[in-house]
Amino acid sequence: MTKTIVVTSGKGGVGKTTTSASIATGLAKRGFKTVVIDFDVGLRNLDLIMGCERRVVYDLVNLVNQEASLHQTLIKDKRIENLYILPASQTRDKDALTIEGVARVIHKLKKSDFDYIICDSPAGIEKGAKMALYFADEAIVTTNPEVSSVRDSDRILGILQSESKRSKMNEEPVKEHLLITRYNPARVKDGQMLSVDDIVDLLAIPLLGIIPESPSVLDCSNAGKPVILDEESEAGQAYSDAIDRLLGEAKPHRFMDAPKKGLLARLFG
Amino acid sequence: MGIFSFFKTGKEDQSASIAKDRLQVLIAHERTGRSGPDYLPMLKQDILDVIKKYVAVGDDALSVQLESQDNCDVLELNITLPEDAESDEESAESARRRAMERRQAANAT
Ligand SMILES: Nc1ncnc2c1ncn2[C@@H]1O[C@H](COP(=O)(O)OP(=O)(O)OP(=O)(O)O)[C@@H](O)[C@H]1O
Numbered sequence: 066m067t068k069t070i071v072v073t074s075g076k077g078g079v080g081k082t083t084t085s086a087s088i089a090t091g092l093a094k095r096g097f098k099t100v101v102i103d104f105d106v107g108l109r110n111l112d113l114i115m116g117c118e119r120r121v122v123y124d125l126v127n128l129v130n131q132e133a134s135l136h137q138t139l140i141k142d143k144r145i146e147n148l149y150i151l152p153a154s155q156t157r158d159k160d161a162l163t164i165e166g167v168a169r170v171i172h173k174l175k176k177s178d179f180d181y182i183i184c185d186s187p188a189g190i191e192k193g194a195k196m197a198l199y200f201a202d203e204a205i206v207t208t209n210p211e212v213s214s215v216r217d218s219d220r221i222l223g224i225l226q227s228e229s230k231r232s233k234m235n236e237e238p239v240k241e242h243l244l245i246t247r248y249n250p251a252r253v254k255d256g257q258m259l260s261v262d263d264i265v266d267l268l269a270i271p272l273l274g275i276i277p278e279s280p281s282v283l284d285c286s287n288a289g290k291p292v293i294l295d296e297e298s299e300a301g302q303a304y305s306d307a308i309d310r311l312l313g314e315a316k317p318h319r320f321m322d323a324p325k326k327g328l329l330a331r332l333f334g
Numbered sequence: 335m336g337i338f339s340f341f342k343t344g345k346e347d348q349s350a351s352i353a354k355d356r357l358q359v360l361i362a363h364e365r366t367g368r369s370g371p372d373y374l375p376m377l378k379q380d381i382l383d384v385i386k387k388y389v390a391v392g393d394d395a396l397s398v399q400l401e402s403q404d405n406c407d408v409l410e411l412n413i414t415l416p417e418d419a420e421s422d423e424e425s426a427e428s429a430r431r432r433a434m435e436r437r438q439a440a441n442a443t
């Protein structure tokens with residue numbers, strides 16, 4: 066059974082693409098045949114984060130328009146077995162995707178025995194974001210500890226509950242997961258940033274993980290490598306924990322607390 | 335954190351709790367808007383059209399909220415009238431005249 070998971074947020078720049086790349090890579094590393102689809106038509110970025118930008122020939126719009134086959138369009142990852150990337154188109158035509166067209170693509174992927182389809186949503190609550198979440202069985206709602214991001218996440222939850230295929234067909238609702246990214250425990254401790262508890266309270270959905278703000282995210286995107294492959298980094302480890310929880314393992318949350326500072330660091334830090 | 339902030343309790347700057355309070359109100363508000371009955375948008379439009387017969391207001395002048403309290407639903411209407419609604423004699427005058435004409439027309443039938 067193929068599972069389709071959308072990574073969504075409403076607000077832009079919160080870490081959807083970073084998350085999609087790492088979740089897809091993590092699942093493939095655990096042996097699941099996984100494809101990650103970039104739904105950000107006109108603003109292709111996932112290819113850069115995955116480090117396959119020079120291998121893009123065809124894209125999602127070509128596939129939807131039946132100008133290329135699935136085999137021609139999918140890019141096989143060079144590092145991880147079982148991992149494929151389906152890049153977005155750079156066309157300016159935002160209407161290039163249709164529900165029927167995307168349905169055909171999802172159907173083909175299911176027939177090709179994929180275990181997971183990860184959909185990297187564009188920002189916003191318009192057509193593109195709705196297209197990305199329409200076919201989802203599960204949703205990873207990516208949220209930063211910041212007012213506008215939390216509000217937008219709540220709006221996206223409303224859309225998942227009323228405009229996804231599952232809601233329209235009266236099926237079991239989309240399973241929702243909260244992923245808090247760019248978390249800065251030191252600022253939470255100082256009362257300047259919403260805490261994990263605050264956000265869980267407000268959004269009232271189960272917590273999949275907490276990804277700390279980490280310089281390795283930028284390093285990895287510079288290098289075209291999903292941060293989950295940087296096993297030394299906190300962000301990489303936090304994504305890895307999130308995969309375990311996604312697969313049903315109960316794991317305590319890490320990276321919630323600020324590192325304890327010594328007296329000197331507190332005086333002069 | 336430097337030498338001065340070390341001596342502070344570190345609790346003065348609780349902007350996060352302000353953020354949480356604001357979000358709590360806002361999200362509750364927006365959720366009721368979402369879960370309201372489907373006639374709500376049409377009802378809102380009709381009320382707005384009625385207001386527009388009398389006062390020149392924009393489409394954002396009316397906010398409609400349906401809130402559930404215990405065992406009854408409360409429909410809350412908020413109408414923002416333009417600052418110069420009263421002072422703009424001419425439009426107020428013509429609005430009154432039109433209202434009057436309508437009432438007379440209605441009485442005539
Ligand atoms: N945990 C993190 N620590 C530090 N920086 C991060 C983290 N997560 C994401 N970023 C940075 O935030 C920026 C936005 O990330 P990303 O592109 O993944 O967001 P997005 O939600 O996909 O954006 P868009 O809405 O534009 O598609 C990038 O510069 C990325 O490096």
Ligand SMILES: [Mg+2]
Pocket residue numbers: 081082083105110185186187
């Ligand atoms: Mg993105």
